[in-house]
Amino acid sequence: MNSIPNRPGARPANDRWRRLLDPAYPLRREDLIWALDDMKRKIADGAPEWTGLDRPALLARFASFAELAMYLLRRPSLCGEDAEHLRALLKDALSS
Known part of the structure; x- marks a missing residue:
């Protein structure tokens, strides 16, 4: 997923994801906890972006x-210097 759609009626979580992936936004520990929880919830709810993955893509995420x-x-x-690495991990966890 290269970008998170900004469509009318989109979940507020989309805006939060967009902020988290923005290099200008200072990541906080709470942001990462929220991101992990959001991913966990999507998997548990059977979101199509997760349930439709083949095994290698699911394992990579x-x-x-x-x-x-x-x-x-x-x-x-x-640490500020870790932000780029953490954002890359977030993107990898979201993309197939």
């Missing part, structure tokens, strides 16, 4: 999801 989660467990706070 899960690897990015898991790396983000492990980052949060290992580091008490976010």
Whole structure:
């Protein structure tokens, strides 16, 4: 997913995702926790962007999801220099 659509009636989460992926937006720990929770909820709800994935694509997304989660467990706070890497992981977790 290269971009998150900005259509009328789109979920407010789309705006939040757009902010999180914007390099000018300062990432916070709470943002990453929200992103992981949103992804988890979409999977549990059977969102088509997740249920339609083949096994290799699903495993690749899960690897990015898991790396983000492990980052949060290992580091008490976010470092500015890690923001680019974290955004790349978010994009990988969202794209097929």
